[in-house]
Amino acid sequence: MNAKIDKRDVVVVGGGPAGVIAAVTARTYYPEKTVLLIRDLKRVLIPCGIPYILHHLGGDVASDVMPDAPLEKAGVEIMIDEVTALDRDKQVVHTAGGRTIAYERLVLATGSRPVVPPIEGARLSGIYTVAKDDRTQERLVRAAAEAEDIVVVGAGFIGMEVADELASTGRRIHLVEIAPHVLPGAFDEEVARVAAEKLSGRGVRILTGRRVERFIGGERVEKVVLDGGEEIAAQMVILAVGYRPRGELAAAAGLEMTRKGALVVDEFMRTSDAHIFAVGDVAGTVSFLSRKPTSIMLASTAVSEARMAGMNLFSVRVIRPFRGTIAIFSTVIADTAFAAAGVTEQMARSENIAYVVGRGQAPDMHPGKMPGAKTIHVFLKVAASSGVVIGAQMYGGESLGELINVVGLAIEQGLHADELMTSQIGTHPRLTSAPTAYPLIKAAENALTAMNSR
Amino acid sequence: MNAKIDKRDVVVVGGGPAGVIAAVTARTYYPEKTVLLIRDLKRVLIPCGIPYILHHLGGDVASDVMPDAPLEKAGVEIMIDEVTALDRDKQVVHTAGGRTIAYERLVLATGSRPVVPPIEGARLSGIYTVAKDDRTQERLVRAAAEAEDIVVVGAGFIGMEVADELASTGRRIHLVEIAPHVLPGAFDEEVARVAAEKLSGRGVRILTGRRVERFIGGERVEKVVLDGGEEIAAQMVILAVGYRPRGELAAAAGLEMTRKGALVVDEFMRTSDAHIFAVGDVAGTVSFLSRKPTSIMLASTAVSEARMAGMNLFSVRVIRPFRGTIAIFSTVIADTAFAAAGVTEQMARSENIAYVVGRGQAPDMHPGKMPGAKTIHVFLKVAASSGVVIGAQMYGGESLGELINVVGLAIEQGLHADELMTSQIGTHPRLTSAPTAYPLIKAAENALTAMNSR
Numbered sequence: 001m002n003a004k005i006d007k008r009d010v011v012v013v014g015g016g017p018a019g020v021i022a023a024v025t026a027r028t029y030y031p032e033k034t035v036l037l038i039r040d041l042k043r044v045l046i047p048c049g050i051p052y053i054l055h056h057l058g059g060d061v062a063s064d065v066m067p068d069a070p071l072e073k074a075g076v077e078i079m080i081d082e083v084t085a086l087d088r089d090k091q092v093v094h095t096a097g098g099r100t101i102a103y104e105r106l107v108l109a110t111g112s113r114p115v116v117p118p119i120e121g122a123r124l125s126g127i128y129t130v131a132k133d134d135r136t137q138e139r140l141v142r143a144a145a146e147a148e149d150i151v152v153v154g155a156g157f158i159g160m161e162v163a164d165e166l167a168s169t170g171r172r173i174h175l176v177e178i179a180p181h182v183l184p185g186a187f188d189e190e191v192a193r194v195a196a197e198k199l200s201g202r203g204v205r206i207l208t209g210r211r212v213e214r215f216i217g218g219e220r221v222e223k224v225v226l227d228g229g230e231e232i233a234a235q236m237v238i239l240a241v242g243y244r245p246r247g248e249l250a251a252a253a254g255l256e257m258t259r260k261g262a263l264v265v266d267e268f269m270r271t272s273d274a275h276i277f278a279v280g281d282v283a284g285t286v287s288f289l290s291r292k293p294t295s296i297m298l299a300s301t302a303v304s305e306a307r308m309a310g311m312n313l314f315s316v317r318v319i320r321p322f323r324g325t326i327a328i329f330s331t332v333i334a335d336t337a338f339a340a341a342g343v344t345e346q347m348a349r350s351e352n353i354a355y356v357v358g359r360g361q362a363p364d365m366h367p368g369k370m371p372g373a374k375t376i377h378v379f380l381k382v383a384a385s386s387g388v389v390i391g392a393q394m395y396g397g398e399s400l401g402e403l404i405n406v407v408g409l410a411i412e413q414g415l416h417a418d419e420l421m422t423s424q425i426g427t428h429p430r431l432t433s434a435p436t437a438y439p440l441i442k443a444a445e446n447a448l449t450a451m452n453s454r
Numbered sequence: 455m456n457a458k459i460d461k462r463d464v465v466v467v468g469g470g471p472a473g474v475i476a477a478v479t480a481r482t483y484y485p486e487k488t489v490l491l492i493r494d495l496k497r498v499l500i501p502c503g504i505p506y507i508l509h510h511l512g513g514d515v516a517s518d519v520m521p522d523a524p525l526e527k528a529g530v531e532i533m534i535d536e537v538t539a540l541d542r543d544k545q546v547v548h549t550a551g552g553r554t555i556a557y558e559r560l561v562l563a564t565g566s567r568p569v570v571p572p573i574e575g576a577r578l579s580g581i582y583t584v585a586k587d588d589r590t591q592e593r594l595v596r597a598a599a600e601a602e603d604i605v606v607v608g609a610g611f612i613g614m615e616v617a618d619e620l621a622s623t624g625r626r627i628h629l630v631e632i633a634p635h636v637l638p639g640a641f642d643e644e645v646a647r648v649a650a651e652k653l654s655g656r657g658v659r660i661l662t663g664r665r666v667e668r669f670i671g672g673e674r675v676e677k678v679v680l681d682g683g684e685e686i687a688a689q690m691v692i693l694a695v696g697y698r699p700r701g702e703l704a705a706a707a708g709l710e711m712t713r714k715g716a717l718v719v720d721e722f723m724r725t726s727d728a729h730i731f732a733v734g735d736v737a738g739t740v741s742f743l744s745r746k747p748t749s750i751m752l753a754s755t756a757v758s759e760a761r762m763a764g765m766n767l768f769s770v771r772v773i774r775p776f777r778g779t780i781a782i783f784s785t786v787i788a789d790t791a792f793a794a795a796g797v798t799e800q801m802a803r804s805e806n807i808a809y810v811v812g813r814g815q816a817p818d819m820h821p822g823k824m825p826g827a828k829t830i831h832v833f834l835k836v837a838a839s840s841g842v843v844i845g846a847q848m849y850g851g852e853s854l855g856e857l858i859n860v861v862g863l864a865i866e867q868g869l870h871a872d873e874l875m876t877s878q879i880g881t882h883p884r885l886t887s888a889p890t891a892y893p894l895i896k897a898a899e900n901a902l903t904a905m906n907s908r
Binding site for chain 1: 762
């Protein structure tokens with residue numbers, strides 16, 4: 001059996017963004033080490049691009065494939081195979097293809113898979129999850145082209161984006177969300193309401209605070225039954241109710257896991273086995289604020305973890321510990337960008353954090369009469385007594401995609417509202433709000449005023 | 455004469471962005487104090503918007519007027535008059551309108567005026583500066599509509615933007631710059647060359663490394679003569695060779711001035727007189743890196759100074775001192791955005807700072823096949839031994855207007871390249887580069903590699 005055991009210095013399991021960046025970073029920092037990346041798919045999709053296959057990418061799944069060039073350029077060896085077992089004593093992994101590969105350092109980047117909720121009929125034909133493999137996506141795109149009525153279950157980012165894209169293709173879309181408002185994980189009610197209005201304006205029927213009771217059909221789904229008995233006729237259902245870590249391999253090997261099935265990791269992304277790191281959706285994360293486990297699954301967070309792991313595989317080179325996950329989100333609904341970072345009202349309530357909200361708004365160009373200007377609205381959360389910036393939510397023009405990263409850095413650096421307020425910024429008539437009205441700074445100023453008047 | 459002397463707690467002289475923000479901030483932080491803003495113009499233009507009156511704002515000067523609403527809303531009293539003298543002993547200012555107003559705190563925000571270079575014929579009719587008053591702008595817009603050939607002298611931001619706007623209106627534009635490349639104050643040659651190519655692509659004839667010898671004409675300008683004798687026929691000339699502080703009032707009152715005619719200020723924008731603050735173009739600034747005087751005149755920098763002054767007028771409330779001016783710029787030339795922060799190659803050379811450049815590039819959406827994606831190019835400057843981020847230059851899509859503010863905050867917070875590289879960021883297919891390729895982080899990584907291989 002073990003006639004020949006291949007050995008590599010670093011073995012990365014998983015070919016998504018976290019696996020790729022961990023492998024490339026390992027090669028960058030340890031050019032003398034061999035790095036092997038094992039993945040079970042020939043083609044890997046860019047995860048955040050998946051909803052956009054439906055309309056922006058014209059239904060072409062191939063347009064969303066992650067190129068192998070960066071891996072090849074970095075000298076990472078790629079193996080298409082499935083890792084089926086991990087033997088920590090022998091420091092080897094076994095694959096479905098019958099290979100046994102020894103490692104000095106193992107990086108688990110096995111990702112997550114969509115949750116199928118325990119609803120009657122959820123396995124009927126015509127019901128899809130937003131899975132991350134190319135085959136499922138090809139089937140989903142074909143099915144969407146043929147359906148007239150589509151029910152999307154779950155109004156998180158993926159559900160909202162899928163509904164928005166499908167609305168562009170002329171389907172009738174019904175979006176069902178169990179929480180009282182859309183985007184409940186990232187936004188408070190006030191901003192979420194705007195997102196819902198924008199999506200409704202595109203013809204999407206939004207049903208919040210509603211639960212799916214069951215799916216009805218023969219072989220294929222025909223109807224979705226909601227609480228209260230309302231039925232929606234639909235030829236297709238898309239489940240977008242979240243993802244679960246693919247932690248089975250790790251759990252079977254006896255690594256320490258969180259209650260949610262993710263790997264427990266330290267500041268440097270090391271698991272309970274000193275030779276094994278975990279990054280991305282399969283790694284448990286802690287909130288930057290509460291230091292409690294959080295279930296943020298974002299490619300951007302994943303690659304930040306992957307860089308940390310890749311740099312520190314053989315010795316801790318980066319003295320600065322990972323401060324915990326801030327969760328920085330952005331999206332576009334209809335023609336409006338939405339972005340959030342840090343705590344929501346709900347998180348603050350459950351963690352008992354007193355805060356004030358500072359508001360700022362201004363056109364995203366200046367003067368406001370510049371053609372195409374959209375108004376940016378910023379809601380900045382500041383700890384009520386200490387003045388530390390702990391979160392922001394915003395909506396408006398497309399520059400928010402990077403403006404939220406200014407806030408992200410401010411949170412990560414522990415900035416106080418007065419530091420943010422007096423930060424130096426660059427502005428330009430065609431690119432940003434006016435310096436006098438820059439909404440992030442106005443929001444900081446407004447928060448300080450609110451703090452002082454408490 | 456002095457039968458009745460009005461008295462206000464705070465008197466702000468100057469109605470540009472710095473004056474407005476100083477006044478509003480003073481009212482916010484000291485609501486019990488009376489604040490009077492004196493300005494010599496009925497209508498104040500948004501300074502950075504001035505070039506865009508020519509095309510984007512359709513020639514309508516009124517579109518670029520700064521609203522008085524924020525002043526009124528904050529309870530700032532506005533007076534249209536010209537301050538002609540300052541008596542520090544009596545703590546009063548005298549105006550052209552015959553008023554005498556006493557102050558407890560005075561904020562000088564008198565701004566700057568365009569430099570008219572000492573070139574023969576520079577006072578001929580048809581030769582304009584990019585002055586900040588509405589009358590001059592109205593004349594300039596009318597003249598530009600009638601000219602066929604226009605020579606713009608100076609390829610800084612204002613000259614480049616004016617040339618780009620005029621090219622859109624169908625004029626023949628000649629842009630003359632004495633330095634070896636365009637945008638010499640903010641960009642190194644490599645990025646500046648791209649900006650020049652974009653502007654040439656719009657039909658603008660660019661002459662770098664060339665000096666204007668004289669202007670020829672009867673009453674109106676007819677020709678521009680360059681070094682070497684080349685003549686350019688032109689019915690209009692626009693001088694965009696910089697601005698000089700309007701420091702005469704302060705100098706006459708005996709306040710300490712820099713060699714360049716600006717007011718010497720401390721970390722809190724206080725002048726050599728404890729009752730007098732100065733902000734904006736008339737205040738001298740120091741570089742964040744060298745702590746030496748620098749001559750950056752940006753509205754964004756001005757309002758940052760104004761907030762600092764406004765907060766600290768009666769007692770220093772913000773313990774964090776102003777770290778010196780980083781100079782964060784952005785603009786759009788043709789269809790490409792350009793942005794810069796921190797040191798240029800030339801500054802680093804004159805300050806003898808050893809640095810490495812990290813490069814990163816990626817489409818500004820992901821996957822790269824998203825319709826409308828443009829490539830972002832980032833050049834990050836990192837101090838060679840310590841790894842501190844000291845500058846960045848970039849070009850690409852319009853999200854750079856805010857991406858440069860991420861770098862600005864990183865520089866202001868003294869971040870090291872490894873902290874920037876492992877920063878958490880938010881990404882989205884329609885708004886940003888892919889997390890795996892995010893060019894700012896790739897540039898930080900690339901810089902670290904370059905540092906380690908030295």
